[in-house]
Amino acid sequence: MTGSLPPDWTSWRDRFDVDGYEERWRRLAAAGVDPHGEVGLVQTYEPRSVLDAGCGTGRVAIELAHRGVAVVGVDNDPDMVDVARSKAPELRWIVADLAGLALPDRFDVVVLAGNVIPYVEADRRAAAVDGCARHLAPGGVFVAGFALRPGWPDLADYDAWCAAAGLTLADRWATWDRQPYAGGDYAVSAHVQTATAPSR
Numbered sequence: 251m252t253g254s255l256p257p258d259w260t261s262w263r264d265r266f267d268v269d270g271y272e273e274r275w276r277r278l279a280a281a282g283v284d285p286h287g288e289v290g291l292v293q294t295y296e297p298r299s300v301l302d303a304g305c306g307t308g309r310v311a312i313e314l315a316h317r318g319v320a321v322v323g324v325d326n327d328p329d330m331v332d333v334a335r336s337k338a339p340e341l342r343w344i345v346a347d348l349a350g351l352a353l354p355d356r357f358d359v360v361v362l363a364g365n366v367i368p369y370v371e372a373d374r375r376a377a378a379v380d381g382c383a384r385h386l387a388p389g390g391v392f393v394a395g396f397a398l399r400p401g402w403p404d405l406a407d408y409d410a411w412c413a414a415a416g417l418t419l420a421d422r423w424a425t426w427d428r429q430p431y432a433g434g435d436y437a438v439s440a441h442v443q444t445a446t447a448p449s450r
């Protein structure tokens with residue numbers, strides 16, 4: 251997602267209804283943008299299970315499921331989850347805040363695609379990272395990609411939230427197809443669990 255991005259999720263939803271969100275992805279796909287770049291990267295970890303955190307209308311989870319991965323989608327916007335559920339009723343969709351998330355499951359990969367972290371309310375971002383990290387299976391990978399723009403979290407903020415959640419940076423790229431990161435305005439980060447956070 252590029253171009254003029256609204257600063258927070260409420261502004262997004264003021265500008266685009268859920269159909270508008272879906273239509274935006276259809277237009278990008280028609281313009282030649284691969285709508286499944288995130289899935290390609292996630293698959294390099296050969297996960298059996300993936301939590302699509304901030305799943306929206308299910309773009310990533312549904313494609314992963316088509317490729318044989320066990321997925322769960324979580325999002326706190328019930329309208330987005332309704333669309334995801336209508337597209338793939340056989341999958342598990344949960345309306346919940348990532349901050350304080352408490353599912354019984356653990357996942358080989360937790361993925362946050364499409365600027366989820368910046369769209370979490372500012373004072374809940376650290377808790378959202380921690381909530382996601384708690385759902386990693388041993389050896390699991392936490393992958394998130396988001397734009398770096400004024401007013402949004404920077405990578406130092408993000409790495410600090412990850413460190414507080416017991417995660418260490420393993421890789422960082424400029425794109426989901428793993429172009430090297432060289433200080434640009436978009437980053438995809440992969441963190442792994444190296445410590446047990448004190449509260450865990």
Ligand SMILES: C[S@@+](CC[C@H](N)C(=O)[O-])C[C@H]1O[C@@H](n2cnc3c(N)ncnc32)[C@H](O)[C@@H]1O
Nearest residue numbers: 304305306309325326327347348363364369370
């Ligand atoms: C730009 S959309 C990305 C949706 C999907 N991951 C995709 O790539 O198509 C950002 C999503 O983050 C979700 N989100 C924002 N804050 C959240 C929170 N605290 N807990 C769960 N989901 C959240 C929004 O509801 C929205 O669906």
